[in-house]
Amino acid sequence: MDEMQGALTEGVYYTLLALYRPLHGYGIMQTVRSLSGGRVTLGAGTLYGALFALVEKGWIRPREGGAGGRRKEYEITQRGRAAVKAEIKRLEELLENGKKIDGGEIQ
Amino acid sequence: MKHIIRKAFWNYEKEEKWLNSLSAKGLAMTDYSWCRYVFEETLPGEYIYRIELLEKPAPHPESRQYIAFIEDTGAEFVASYMRWAYFRKKAEDGPFELFTDIDSRLIHSRRVRALWAACAAAEFAIMGANFAVGFMPPVSELNLILAAAICPFFIMFAYLAAHQSRRVKELKRRRKITEG
Numbered sequence: 304m305d306e307m308q309g310a311l312t313e314g315v316y317y318t319l320l321a322l323y324r325p326l327h328g329y330g331i332m333q334t335v336r337s338l339s340g341g342r343v344t345l346g347a348g349t350l351y352g353a354l355f356a357l358v359e360k361g362w363i364r365p366r367e368g369g370a371g372g373r374r375k376e377y378e379i380t381q382r383g384r385a386a387v388k389a390e391i392k393r394l395e396e397l398l399e400n401g402k403k404i405d406g407g408e409i410q
Numbered sequence: 411m412k413h414i415i416r417k418a419f420w421n422y423e424k425e426e427k428w429l430n431s432l433s434a435k436g437l438a439m440t441d442y443s444w445c446r447y448v449f450e451e452t453l454p455g456e457y458i459y460r461i462e463l464l465e466k467p468a469p470h471p472e473s474r475q476y477i478a479f480i481e482d483t484g485a486e487f488v489a490s491y492m493r494w495a496y497f498r499k500k501a502e503d504g505p506f507e508l509f510t511d512i513d514s515r516l517i518h519s520r521r522v523r524a525l526w527a528a529c530a531a532a533e534f535a536i537m538g539a540n541f542a543v544g545f546m547p548p549v550s551e552l553n554l555i556l557a558a559a560i561c562p563f564f565i566m567f568a569y570l571a572a573h574q575s576r577r578v579k580e581l582k583r584r585r586k587i588t589e590g
Contacts, residue, residue, distance in 0.1 A: 328482055
C-alpha cells in the first residue's frame with residue numbers, strides 16, 4: 304500500500320470479502336450476513352454509499368455484462384485485495400495484543 | 411378494502427412509527443400525497459416501513475438509480491413526496507433498516523437538519539420582511555397578520571432542525587467509541 308490505511312468499518316471489510324466473487328447488492332447483503340453468522344447486517348442505504356465510495360477509491364469495480372442482468376455486479380480489484388491484506392495484518396496485531404494482555408501473559 | 415387517513419406529520423420519525431404501528435394492526439400504507447395516506451388491509455405485521463429524505467427529488471435520475479438499488483434488495487418503493495421516500499419490506503424477510511452504521515445515519519440526519527434549517531431560514535426572512543413592512547408608517551395590518559401567521563411555522567421548522575442537531579450530536583458521541 305502506498306498510503307496509510309485507517310481501520311475499515313465492519314461493513315466495508317465484509318463487503319470487500321464478499322466481493323472476492325462478483326455479486327450484486329442483495330448478494331453482498333446476504334453474503335455478509337452469512338459470513339458473520341447473522342451478526343452483521345448491512346442496510347441497503349448504507350451499502351449503496353459504501354459501494355459508491357469503494358468504486359471511487361478503486362478497491363472494487365462494477366462488472367461489465369455480469370450475470371446479474373439489470374442489477375449491477377461488483378468485484379474486488381487488486382488494490383482492494385491489498386487493502387484487505389493490510390487490514391488483516393492490523394487486526395492480527397489487535398488480536399494478539401488483546402489475547403496477551405487480557406489472557407494475563409503480560410502484566 | 412382501501413382506507414384513507416388524512417393526517418399531518420412534522421417529524422418523519424414519528425410518522426415512521428405511526429406507519430409501523432398501523433402495519434402491526436394490519437393496515438399497510440400503499441400511497442401518499444400531501445397529508446393523505448392510502449392503506450390496504452394486510453395480515454397484521456406484514457410490512458416494516460422506513461422513510462428516507464433523498465438527496466434529490468424522487469424522479470431525479472440519481473434518486474431513481476438509488477431507489478432501483480433499494481428495490482433490488484427486496485424492499486418496495488411505496489410512495490414519495492418531494493424528496494421524502496417511503497419504503498417497505500416484508501417483515502418475514504427479517505429486520506429492515508436502510509442505515510446500519512453511524513456514518514450513514516449521520517449523513518441522513520445532517521440532510522434532514524439542512525432541510526428544516528433552510529425552511530426555518532425562509533420563514534424567518536418572510537416573517538421579518540412582513541414585520542418590517544407592517545410597522546413602517548403607514549402601519550399595514552395585513553403584513554403584520556401575515557407575519558404573525560408565519561411565526562408558528564418558523565418555530566416548528568426551527569424546532570425540527572434543533573431536534574436533528576441533537577441526533578447528529580448523539581451519533582458523533584457514539585462514533586468516538588464504536589462504529590455501529
